Amino acid sequence: MIYESIYGSFNSNDEVKQNIKSYIRRENLLNSTEYTINDDLSIDVNGGLYLRNLNWTGRIPIRFGKIEGNVNIEGCNNLTNLKGFPTYVKGDIRINFNSKLESLEGCLIKETNGEFDCSKNKLTSLEFSPEKINGKFDCSKNELTSLEGGPNITKGMLCGYNELTNLIGSPEECLTLGLSGNKLTSLEGIPKKVNSIIMDSPYLYSIDYFPENYRDGGRFVVKNGPLSLIYNESNGVFGSVMGDYKMETARLMCSFRMFVKGTNKIKLKNLKYFYHYLNEELTERNLNMIKISYEIV
Numbered sequence: 001m002i003y004e005s006i007y008g009s010f011n012s013n014d015e016v017k018q019n020i021k022s023y024i025r026r027e028n029l030l031n032s033t034e035y036t037i038n039d040d041l042s043i044d045v046n047g048g049l050y051l052r053n054l055n056w057t058g059r060i061p062i063r064f065g066k067i068e069g070n071v072n073i074e075g076c077n078n079l080t081n082l083k084g085f086p087t088y089v090k091g092d093i094r095i096n097f098n099s100k101l102e103s104l105e106g107c108l109i110k111e112t113n114g115e116f117d118c119s120k121n122k123l124t125s126l127e128f129s130p131e132k133i134n135g136k137f138d139c140s141k142n143e144l145t146s147l148e149g150g151p152n153i154t155k156g157m158l159c160g161y162n163e164l165t166n167l168i169g170s171p172e173e174c175l176t177l178g179l180s181g182n183k184l185t186s187l188e189g190i191p192k193k194v195n196s197i198i199m200d201s202p203y204l205y206s207i208d209y210f211p212e213n214y215r216d217g218g219r220f221v222v223k224n225g226p227l228s229l230i231y232n233e234s235n236g237v238f239g240s241v242m243g244d245y246k247m248e249t250a251r252l253m254c255s256f257r258m259f260v261k262g263t264n265k266i267k268l269k270n271l272k273y274f275y276h277y278l279n280e281e282l283t284e285r286n287l288n289m290i291k292i293s294y295e296i297v
Contacts, residue, residue, distance in 0.1 A: 002061035003084075007041065016041055020062060027054070029062075038065055042087070045069070049086065051076060059106065060084030067091075070114075073098065082106035082128070089113065092135065096120045102143075104128040116151070118142070119158070126150040126169070140178070147189070160199075167191075173213075180223075196247075200224040205294070206259030210251055220250035226264065226293035231275075232286070252277065266294040 006023055010016045017037045024030055024043075034046040043062060048069030051060075057078045064084060070091035073079070077099045083106035092114035095101070101121040105128045115135035123142035127149035137153045144162040148169030157174045161181035168189035170177075177191065179199035187209045190197075194211050195218040202225045221244050222228050228243025230253060245253070256277070258270035271290075275282040290296070 002056065003059060006061060013039065013041065023062065040065075045086075048072070048091065054079075058083075070094070072096075076101075085109075093117065098122075115155075140181075165203075194218070197221065202226070205264045206261060207250060207254045208259065208261055210254040212251075214247035214251065218247040220245040220247055229289045229293055230271075231278075231280075249278070260297065264294055265297045266290065268296050 006019055007016060010019065020037055020041065020043070024035075029051070030045065033048070036044045036046075038044060041063060042065035044066040045064065046068050049064065049067045049071045051073045053075040055078060056076050058080050060079070060083060062084060064086040066088040067086045068090050071086060071089050071093045073095045075097050079098050080100050081103045082095070085106045085108065087108050089109060090113055093112060094117040096117065096119055098121050102124050104118065104123065104126070107128050107130065109130045111132040112130050112134055115137070116130060116133045117136070117138040118129070119138045119140045119142065121142055123139065123144060126139060126144065126147060129149065129151050131151055133151045133153045135154070136156045136158070137151060138158040139150070140158045140160040140162065142162055144159065144164060146169055147159060147164065147167060150169055150171065152171050153174050155174065156176040156178070157171065158178040159182075160178050164179070164182040164184060166184065166186045166188045170189050170191050173191050173193035175194070176196045176198070177194055179197065179201070182199075182201065184199065184201040184204045187204070187207055190209055190211055192211055193213040195214065197219070198221045200223040204222070205226045207227065223243050225243075231245065231249070253274060256270050256274040258267050258274060259265075260267065272282055287296070
């Protein structure tokens with residue numbers, strides 16, 4: 001193993017440091033970027049850290065400390081965890097296209113200064129992710145079945161194209177939430193405060209658990225699924241588009257209790273009340289559209 005060969009049996013830390021320097025030079029890891037090897041043998045970098053297409057097996061074979069720029073780890077196709085990852089990053093963190101990366105184990109950062117992008121890997125869990133992310137969080141295009149163990153975030157969250165069936169483990173609040181390409185059957189766990197939600201879900205028939213708190217001007221965009229057929233939001237930002245709802249309208253849709261939980265059934269009486277409240281007519285055309293996916297009861 002590379003890690004053992006670098007940090008193995010040496011008579012002194014100075015010998016280990018020389019071995020680390022030789023490895024960095026041989027692998028051309030830091031090019032001309034200034035770096036310091038600390039007494040604990042971690043490596044501080046006075047700039048960005050760009051690790052691409054390296055044939056590392058298992059873990060990062062050297063230990064990084066403080067990075068005064070961005071971090072990019074990309075195309076390291078035998079990397080399975082993040083042991084050796086920096087303990088501090090001043091800029092953004094991007095960990096992408098690592099075809100065997102299943103875990104964030106080794107990521108010891110508690111709070112990021114920028115965005116954290118761990119999309120396009122093989123992650124099966126968000127355990128070991130930072131506790132707080134002060135930028136966009138992107139965990140899309142992995143193999144996640146749950147958001148449990150994920151971070152608190154201050155901006156947007158993209159978790160599309162995973163294997164999610166619900167949103168248990170989501171942060172308490174976020175600005176935008178991207179959910180397309182999952183297998184959602186329930187919104188259980190959805191953030192309590194959110195501005196906009198974008199999804200497509202052919203398996204989601206109701207919006208129980210819809211957030212009580214939402215910001216004015218936000219959107220609930222649900223395409224290519226049963227919920228996109230319920231109502232034509234005539235005053236939407238994008239024009240008259242089925243499935244593009246104001247957050248307020250989506251919340252009303254939930255409050256009128258028109259959906260029979262756990263089924264594809266919708267209550268005609270409650271549906272009519274919903275349309276009436278909005279001063280709209282439930283036309284035969286609307287009803288026929290809804291019948292494409294719902295059983296009217």
